Amino acid sequence: MSTAPVLKSLRDSADLRHLRQIIAGLDEGVILVDPDQSILWANEAALGMHGVTAVEDLGANVDDYRRRFQLRYRNNHRLDRADYPIERVVSGEAFSEVVVEVAVAGEKDPRWVHQVRSLVLTNDADEPECLVMIIQDVSARYEAEDRFDQSFNANPAPAVICRLRDLRYVRVNQGFVDMTGHDRDTVLSSTVYDIDVLANGDKRDIGKRALAEGRTVPQMEAELDRPDGTTRLVIVAGQPIEIAEEPCMLFTFADLEPRRKAEAELRHSEERFTRTFSLAPVALAIGTLDGQRLCDVNEAFTSLTGYTPAEIVDGSLGHVDLWETPAIRHAIEADISAGRAIRDREVRVRPKDGDIIDCIVSTEPIQLGNDACVLWAMRDISTRKASERELVSAIDAVMKDTSWLSRSIMEKLARIRAPQSEPTGVGLDELTPREREVLALICRGLDDKSIARTLGVSGNTVRNHVARIYSKIGVNRRNAAAAWARARGFDGDSLLAQRAAAPAQRQTAA
Template sequence: MNQVVPDEVALQRQVNRRQLQMIIAGLGEGIILVDPKEGIVWANESALALHNISELPQLGTSAADYRDSFELKYRNHHPLDEGQYPVDRLLAGDEFRDVTVELARKRSNTIEDRRRVLKFHGFALPDAKGNPESYVLVIENVTEKISAEERFERAFAANPAPALICRLSDLRYVRVNSGFLQMTGCSRDDVIGRSTYEFDVLENAGAKEAAIASLREGRTIPQMESMLRLPDGGKAVIVAGQPIEIGDEKCMLFSFIDMEPRRQAEDALRQSEERFARSFRLTPIPTMLSTRQQLRVLDVNDAFEAVLGYEPEEVIGRTSPELPIWVDAASGKRLDREIEAAGSLRKLELQLRTKHDEVLDCLVSTETISIQGEECVLTVIQDITERKRSEVELIAAIEAVMQDTSWVSRTIIEKLAHLRRPGASGKPEAGLADLTPRELEILGLMSQGLSNVEIVKKLGVTQNTVRNHIARIYVKADVHNRAGAVVWARERGFTGIGAGSSKRPRRH
């Protein structure tokens, strides 16, 4: 039996080592060969680059040299002591996997030598008898991966949106952010380490079975409503799940939306709308609710039916021009223009027609409001027919007294005139001479109690002509209504009796 001499053993080891070096030289991972007697004997280009060096001697030939050149720290920033370095552990016969450390060159402040995160694997290459012939350090650069995980951890912790992370391998929670703790009132210990069976966020989900199947298979869980079971009651949420990886572990990121603020807002909105509906229905003034666009009637209150005589179904659904309440089409169009221009108006004087063909003098006011996110117009109608009638009757009574003022002092007459026109200014007053013959004629017919329609028939002119003349009379007389114009004429002794009569006031 032939025996191998020691020189032949050494030669064989060198051949084997060269073959191993040729195999691993081009690998992407860093490889360092460590001999039990000779120390660090070889490293590939990747290993040198990970240490930011270009030549093997810069690694050092022994574990002591390596420790003198490079500083290694655990992820908690605690430095590795002698005996804890990967090279030390290999030479001590300790094989290991996934030792992650931060590495930096000592005595160097260059950017290239900034700290990087490396993962070491160490194992022995046995000889034919099973004894360690040499050792191998496999080095993986995980700097970018760790940086990405750190960025994710910071973003996850700072995100105000409630979130949980569940590890899929055992369905236990491994991360929880402050947003979730604030929403639920739980502590970190109440959640971390517990399984989805103990704290089931999908327990009351709308599509629970499908969600659980997606969780077990690591698929996206779409948004769905659920009710979290908490010690002090339930919490209504919207929950969704997104598969992610943390390190090499597959996980599920659960995100939540707290439904409580939205429900409170919805309750407040509903209560507000209920209060509005009650007020709308019970107010004693005729009121309409219409859309902002086209002014299509949505509802009318009880007072509208009581005053104007139209039942809700007779007006709801109609646009403003289609309503039967206008004495003439121009009134409805005028209201449309005012709302279109300003969105609201105050005390627009219009005549409205009831279902029983009675004409009412009214003040119309509108306001644009929002109901369930839609712009609407609230129209309030104030019936002033009786008030105007009372004014006319009062004026007629005053006029009857003033037919013979011989027993009434000038002071009393002036006070009566002031009561009839309280807003008169100190500017010079207009007289009858300032009116045109046609205006005098129309003023005379007004003083005799004729309506616009009757004046149109008597003079054979159009309604617009009569309205325009009356408007000019108002401006010249500085009055705002028909009664005021009649009083203004009677103060000047003009009663309209006799064709074109312009009787001057008596002098006292």
């Protein structure tokens, strides 16, 4: 009858004391477990990693340890009974780098993060004699990683991290997801070859070599492919980092797409402006803000001034003596230098052929690219001014002899010639009787000598009366005075009739 072999426990061996002496001063925590699942011993480091001071506080055996300490994975999933590292140790399983969060029973939040590996000590018969659980407290490292993850995820700047040994993406933040349109899970299941962050980069070959060697990837422009078939213009750079002691590459991005769209819109806007500028029927020129240099002129400007672009561009308007007088030039240049816009200012311009023309000039500050400029607009009004002068001359000629015109026509011509002679607050009552007589004769079209003979006074007296009338009613011409009187219903006929009847009435009375 055979007898089954009985495993000899290290508890009964003198080697336990020697083993304890060897591992007592180690920085790593060491827990020795007997094959019968009882906890034999733990060094100071292991006790400190569980917040206790004696081996008995860890528990008498494996079941007791499970009741006192609750373990979960980093993804918050609780460990099943068989998954506890101490259970796996006593089952003889060899494992390394199992990371668990450890909480004291009854507490919700874990206190420590342990990285655990196992070791099985055997006797001469290759039978388990002692089971060893070796622990590292990696709480500080994982706390730092948690802080990094929180900062990384919260950072609005797009970023992604790949592991160097296989170039697989291990971190991606929301900024990268929003910018590229890729799903987070898709990115984390891809490599740099699948989602190429250096695509079409102007230094792509240099960047690929740096990535392969784990060196800093220099900043470069690149176009990232999006799932919808479009691309995104970015600036990308790579910085080597470590995550969980794993060499990685952190790629950060600056989104240039808004700038590209703005530049495209600006380019289209400038193209439209250029077409409008060139084809505009009004004479236009673009100059520097100080008014000292012209940058461009259109065809209408060339037609108006007679100067070709080659003759006037890069020079000033004053350089070609375009203004009729230095006073006009200095006044315009002073306004431009002071940043004052000019609005519909009538000036006289001397084109290349020397003939003076009347123009209306306006200016407007504009921005072309990064340059502050002035847009000049000129309109030839010589024809209109000539017509006005001809009309004024005709009115003057007519007003010299109004005896053959009806009074209504004369009044209309007077108003056209002297539009300033509108009724004012002055009334006829403010004129003396003699001044009213003089005004009545003015309305009849008489000159000063005729008025003097009619009234029987000297010419100087008439001139003094006329001057006082002008001063009182606010005019300075005879036709304006006549228009002022008629606007108030006074033509002088009744007054003159009364004056003519006065001698006859005196003779009758005698």
